[in-house]
Amino acid sequence: MTAAPAVGPLSGIKVLDLTAMLAGPFTTMLLTDLGADVIKVEPKTGDRTRGLGPYRDGDDPDQALGGYFQSVNRGKRSIVLDLKSDAGSAKFRELVQVADVVVENFSAGVMERMGLGYETLAELNPRLVYAALRGFGDARSGKSPYETWPAFDIVAQAMGGFAGITGPLDGTPLKSGPGIGDIFPGALLALGVVAAVRHAEHTGEGQFVDVAMYDAVLAMCERIVYQHSYLGIVPRPMGNGHPLLAPFDIMQTRDGWMAVAAPSDNHWRILAETMNRHDLVDDPRFVNNAARLANIVEVREILGAWLADQTTSAVVEVLGGRVPIGPVNDAADIFNDEHVRLREMLVEVEQPGSDTPVTIAGSPIKFSSTPALVRGRGPKLGEDDVDTVLAEWSAAHENVLNSPNTKGDGSDG
Structure with a gap:
């Protein structure tokens, strides 16, 4: 699959995406929508979500992309590398030297055990922005007692305070419908990446960017923090009401x-x-x-x-x-809402092995000159050639280095 034209505000930014499941891929999905060239680096077995579906009746699972994977990996390219092998690790290091960003959501220590930790990669490319998303963060930013704990969306919702204030008035905690414990941390990491890339462009200095799912959900639940500080109370579930606003x-209603x-x-x-x-x-x-x-x-x-x-x-x-x-709209209501059509929030993309496209959510970030948009379907596993990507990125890297506007001298001008 060839990359879609990179016309967004992040056009020219080259991202190595080592993420899987939802939180990390949501981060890199946002970067893709904004125009970055995102290369999904997968093992031979692929991202675990490739096999989760759902599929439509008649879709061939050997060709088609499941909804989970397609939704948050749209517009990316895919290469296969065994990072545990000497050859795979060496090829990845070559890519890092001409990349702008690496994003990963492995458990703490995984990249270091493969000899690909931040400090090692930063020596290869001092301008590299290295972004990590874990349940409880990275010790570089502050060592958590839960550092080695695995975490999913529901764990972040529980520990970050969301579930404790969500639910009926009887106090029974509830998770949210969407995976906010993944999606909100992913959005924050994308913001962190964009900020760090800007810094690198102005100073030539890359850095480590770290978002913990726990921290992100806590930040989203900021109200419980000031309520506890100001009033000494422990906020509890309030049904659909609000502690400070009425009604x-x-x-x-009669019918909904x-x-x-x-x-x-x-x-x-x-x-x-x-x-x-x-x-x-x-x-x-x-x-x-x-x-x-x-x-x-x-x-x-x-x-x-x-x-x-x-x-x-x-x-x-x-x-x-x-x-x-x-x-309160359900999915059918949303598909029929004129707002959604006019705002291009439902987007059709190709489904491999089928003549009928599938629909995924569009980009909510709108620009007047450099549009954010869904830049094509998700990639098939290993659909892109490693050496071709390396050649493209190397040529682009040389062009940047030779540009008279390149600031690599540590200046902030």
Whole structure:
């Protein structure tokens, strides 16, 4: 598979992707969408997600790409290298010398045992940005007592605080639907890579970038930190409500569910008038957000009774654009939503072995001049030739070194 035209803001950035599963591949997927040339370096058995599916009826698993793999590996290229062998390790080192970025999500110590740790690779290429994503981080940034623990999304959600504040009012913790314990750390690592690449371009100095899944989820749950510091409380699950805003909830309509957020006094007035409850506007129990929060049970009863008598479409019709509201969409609703079509958030890509494309999520980052976009399907295992990639990258590397605009002298100008 040939690389798609690299027209995004990261055009020219060369990334060696050693990641597998979800968190690391999500990082490099974002870099790919932004225009980087991402080479997925896989063992002969390939990324473990290649065999997870799902597949459509009629797809040939020997040719087709499963949904899990296709979604977060779109636009990348794939080479096969045995990094444990002398030949594979040597070829990888050649690639590192002309790469800009290495991304890996192995367990702590794996790269070092293969003789490919950050310090070794940085000697080969001082401008290299080396990015690592692990459950509990890398000892270079701070040694964790859990450093050797394996971690998946659900572990990060539990330990980082998310599950402890998510769930029904009875306190039963819940994980999120999407794998946020993987996806949010992956997004943060992509941001870290972009920042480090900019630094390297200005100074000639690469560096080690480290994101722990635990840390990322904790950062996402920043509210529980200040609540505990300011108030000395331990936040617990609140159902669909909010500890500081009212109303701010997901509630049932006659035929579905609806998010309603009206914590500002103006939005509360519009909501009250729409419910034909003008008395609620000046009632001391509901006159402002603090009062409504103190009387949240009654607020929910009043709002819930009104919503239960309305269809979802009727609520959207009367309140859409006036009060922050939105229906709880399922996948079928999203596929039928005009917003999603206009924003190009559902993208068709080729499915090997089939004439019918498959649909994956598009890029949510929009640029006016250097578009982020899905740059093609995921790669077949080993679809690209190692030596061809090395020749391409070596030529590009020479062009950069010979460019009059190259800053490799440590200046910050």
